[in-house]
Amino acid sequence: MSHAPYDVVVVGGGPAGSTIAGLLAQRGRRVLVLERESFPRYHIGESMVTGMIPVMEELGVVEELEARFQRKTGINLVWGKDPQPWRTDFSATGGLYDHSWHVRRDEFDELLLNRARTLGVEVVEQAQVTQTLHNASGRVTGVEYAHNGTKHQVNAEFVVDASGQNRTVTRKLTQVTWQEDLRNVAVWGYFTDYKALENPDDILVEAIDGGGWMWGIPLSETEISLGYVLPASQLTEATQQGRTQQDVFAEGLASSRIARTMVDAEQIGDLRTARDWSHISHSFHGPGWVAVGDAAAFIDPLFSSGVWLGTSASWLASRAIDAALDNPEHEEQALGRFDATYRQLYNDILAYVRYFMDPNRLREEYMERAQAIGRTYIENSRVGFITLISGIKSLPELVSFDPMGEDGLREVMEARAERVAAAKAGV
Numbered sequence: 001m002s003h004a005p006y007d008v009v010v011v012g013g014g015p016a017g018s019t020i021a022g023l024l025a026q027r028g029r030r031v032l033v034l035e036r037e038s039f040p041r042y043h044i045g046e047s048m049v050t051g052m053i054p055v056m057e058e059l060g061v062v063e064e065l066e067a068r069f070q071r072k073t074g075i076n077l078v079w080g081k082d083p084q085p086w087r088t089d090f091s092a093t094g095g096l097y098d099h100s101w102h103v104r105r106d107e108f109d110e111l112l113l114n115r116a117r118t119l120g121v122e123v124v125e126q127a128q129v130t131q132t133l134h135n136a137s138g139r140v141t142g143v144e145y146a147h148n149g150t151k152h153q154v155n156a157e158f159v160v161d162a163s164g165q166n167r168t169v170t171r172k173l174t175q176v177t178w179q180e181d182l183r184n185v186a187v188w189g190y191f192t193d194y195k196a197l198e199n200p201d202d203i204l205v206e207a208i209d210g211g212g213w214m215w216g217i218p219l220s221e222t223e224i225s226l227g228y229v230l231p232a233s234q235l236t237e238a239t240q241q242g243r244t245q246q247d248v249f250a251e252g253l254a255s256s257r258i259a260r261t262m263v264d265a266e267q268i269g270d271l272r273t274a275r276d277w278s279h280i281s282h283s284f285h286g287p288g289w290v291a292v293g294d295a296a297a298f299i300d301p302l303f304s305s306g307v308w309l310g311t312s313a314s315w316l317a318s319r320a321i322d323a324a325l326d327n328p329e330h331e332e333q334a335l336g337r338f339d340a341t342y343r344q345l346y347n348d349i350l351a352y353v354r355y356f357m358d359p360n361r362l363r364e365e366y367m368e369r370a371q372a373i374g375r376t377y378i379e380n381s382r383v384g385f386i387t388l389i390s391g392i393k394s395l396p397e398l399v400s401f402d403p404m405g406e407d408g409l410r411e412v413m414e415a416r417a418e419r420v421a422a423a424k425a426g427v
Contacts, residue, residue, distance in 0.1 A: 006030045006122075007325055009143060009156040011129050011169050013039065016293025016310035017162030018112035022059050023318035025119040029325065032154060034127040034145050036163070039113055040106035044188065044274060046225055047072060047203045047217045047304040050090050050097040055311045061115050069101040069108070070220060071201050075303075078206035078257050079213075079356075080363050085257065087199060102203070102217050129168050132159065132289075140288035143169065158288055158321050161295040162314070167281075170291045174283045181354065182278035182300045184212070185235050187249045188227030189271040190219075195261040203304065207359035208252050213302065216258045223268070224261075228252040229276060229300065245271055276300060278350070284342060285335040290317050297346045302353050309349070313342050320403040334403035 008024055010017045013035030021031045056062050074089040091098035117123055124147055131144040133153065142155035161169035167176075197204050197216060204216040212230030219225055228249050238248045249271055253259050280297040284290065293310035320338035324331040355369050 006032045006154065006156040008032075008158045008160060008321060009034065009154055010160040010162055011143065012036075012162035012164060012293070012295070013113045013116075013123060013125070014043070014109055014162060014164060014293065014310070015112055015307050016295075016314045017160070018109070018116045019055060019059065019311045020160055020162065020292055020314035020318050020321075021121045022112070022116040022119045023055075023314065024322065025116065025121045026058075027318075027322050029322065031116075031121045032156070033113070033116060033121055033123045034129055034143070034154075035113070035123065035125045036128055036168075038125045040110040043105040043109060044186070044227075044272070045105055045301065045304075045306050046102050046219060047215070048100040048103060049304050049308045050100045052308045052311050053097050053100065055315050058315075059112070059115055059119075061111060064111060065101055065103070065108075068111075069103045070218065071099045072102050072203060073099045073201045074199065076197065076199055076202050076204045078204070079359055080207075080361050080366065082363055085198060085204075086363055087202070099201075102219055104219060129163075132169050132172070138287065140169070140173070140286070157325060158290060160317070160321075161289065161291045162293050162310075164294040165275075165279075165298060167291070167295045169289060170281065170295055173286055173289060174281045174291070176279045176281050179278035179280075179350065182357075183232050184229050184276040184278075184300060185232045185273060186227050186229045186276045186301075187235070187245050187271055187273050188215075188225065189249070190268040191224050191226060191262065191265040192222050192268060194222075194224045194265040195263065196221075197258075197261060204258060205302065206256050206258060209255050212252065213359075214252060214256050214258055215301075216261070224265075226253065226258065226262075229302075232275070232277070245273055278353075280343075280346060280350075284313075284317075284339045285320075287331075290321060290335060290338070292317050296342070299346065299350055300353055300357075302356065303349070305349055309346065312345060316342055316403075323403045337403045 007029040008031045010021045010031060010033045013033050017033055021033050025031050053062065056065060073091070074087055076085055076087050078085050090100070113123060127145045127147045129143050129145045132140055133142040133144060133155065135141050140159050142153060143159060144151060144153050159169055161167060163169065197218060200218060206214045208214055208228070211234055212228060215225070215227045217225040230252065235245070235248060239245070253262065278299050281291055284296045292313040294306070296313055297309070299305060299309065316338045320334040323334040352370060356366055
């Protein structure tokens with residue numbers, strides 16, 4: 001058995017895990033990432049929102065994102081009582097960011113993990129975490145993992161669960177509440193030789209008669225990602241009637257506006273399916289542990305909020321953990337503020353997704369509700385809608401986030417000054 005002390009061990013090297021690892025490494029923390037798979041590896045979720053860009057800037061990867069991936073300037077919707085498509089443009093917010101990107105997740109995730117390495121994070125791929133370690137008081141103190149046929153134990157001040165819906169660390173540490181009205185399943189595939197969408201840089205989101213919705217994400221001029229999200233019960237009923245997943249997907253596509261772009265398209269490989277059940281953990285933290293990304297919470301991907309939520313959680317949690325490492329006696333205060341802020345962010349988006357899931361409202365109703373939930377203090381309801389769905393809504397809260405409060409922050413700065421002075425004095 002081998003032992004190596006770290007400040008933080010992160011279980012999972014996806015966007016949430018790579019982000020929190022990289023941010024903590026930038027602050028001089030010793031960080032280890034344990035990733036079950038070998039990158040690059042396939043993952044769904046190609047469409048990004050602008051709310052993630054500040055974190056990408058802090059990590060120093062925006063220039064590479066810009067060079068490698070197709071821009072996304074807004075969202076086209078076929079939704080509500082008005083049968084005509086309507087569009088939102090990210091530039092209409094008047095903010096700093098007028099676009100995000102459509103990415104290939106295998107490349108995007110590998111980019112972030114490699115950036116974490118560059119920032120000083122130690123990464124072990126094909127590492128299977130098998131056990132969480134605890135001390136006599138029940139505090140999480142590390143993990144046991146298997147790599148290349150050998151078991152290892154690694155200890156750290158904090159363990160971060162960024163393992164996605166597997167919840168490798170936190171499955172036994174906290175319960176989960178499932179959003180029963182959002183127990184959906186996604187069926188998707190990739191196609192070539194499609195006709196360009198009305199706005200070729202944008203994602204298309206469309207409500208489907210009979211239930212569910214479809215996405216169309218242009219990954220390049222020749223390839224598009226198409227997905228059909230529908231209630232899991234609806235797919236189960238269809239398969240019990242003898243219809244295949246391919247049949248169900250084809251039926252959804254045939255009744256959509258997206259079908260107009262797919263007349264001469266050719267499917268690449270088989271369709272894929274995934275459980276798409278929205279959930280939230282009862283706690284995002286405990287003694288010695290923190291959960292981020294899908295391990296903490298997941299919402300139906302109607303507005304492409306997954307990576308934004310995951311990296312936002314990592315941004316918040318990195319600051320909370322950093323503060324707690326400096327002042328262990330204030331750990332609960334710091335992590336509690338992270339938990340409360342992120343939970344409010346999740347609840348805001350969940351409330352709007354639930355409201356939007358009713359496809360029989362007027363366009364103005366969706367916009368007005370977004371403005372109310374977003375608390376953006378912007379009179380134009382259209383801008384409020386874009387602000388919410390793009391992720392920009394959260395930026396004021398994130399930028400001002402102080403895990404310790406004013407008094408606690410002062411204590412942290414004073415403690416750091418004392419350590420620096422002691423180091424210079426050779427203590």
